[in-house]
Every structure is written in C-alpha cells, then in structure tokens.
Amino acid sequence: MTEPVYTPINCDYYDRLEAWATMHTVCLLRFYDEEGVEHELSASIKDLYVLNKAEYLLADNGLVIRLDRLIAVNNIPVPKSC
Numbered sequence: 001m002t003e004p005v006y007t008p009i010n011c012d013y014y015d016r017l018e019a020w021a022t023m024h025t026v027c028l029l030r031f032y033d034e035e036g037v038e039h040e041l042s043a044s045i046k047d048l049y050v051l052n053k054a055e056y057l058l059a060d061n062g063l064v065i066r067l068d069r070l071i072a073v074n075n076i077p078v079p080k081s082c
Helices: 011-022
Strands: 026-032 038-051 054-059 064-066 070-073
Touching: 011 038, 011 070
Parallel strands: none
Antiparallel strands: 026 038, 026 070, 038 054, 054 064
C-alpha cells in the first residue's frame, strides 16, 4: 500500500515537539497508525527527523510516528495548518 502524500504539521507545534524532545519530557501521544486506528501511549520523544520528504517522531520505545498522523501530544491538539 502506498502512503498518502505527507502534509506538514503546524510550524509552531513542531517547535513544541522539539522542546519536549530537548527536555526529555514524557509525553502522552495520541496518533493514528497506518490503518487509521487511534492509539495513545506515554513516551519521550527521542528524535524528530525527515525521511523521503516526510517528518517523523522517534519515541524512546522505538515507535516511529509520521507527524501528520499525530492527533495530540499532552492533550494539546495538533493544528491543521501552519
């Protein structure tokens, strides 16, 4: 199955993710998986990176989340536009 085209997340929200990563904050992550199923878990953000023109979050437990699949982090919803 081909991934849908990546939609960049809000720039200010990305900055917030970077701050949480820098501070090693344990975050409550809500996101959709590849099948569209919603998940929620607590983890620290280990890294944010770009691969094939899409942005990703690497959690300290090894989970990788494409940023446009995030619903909310720490109960703060991801804005729909930049």
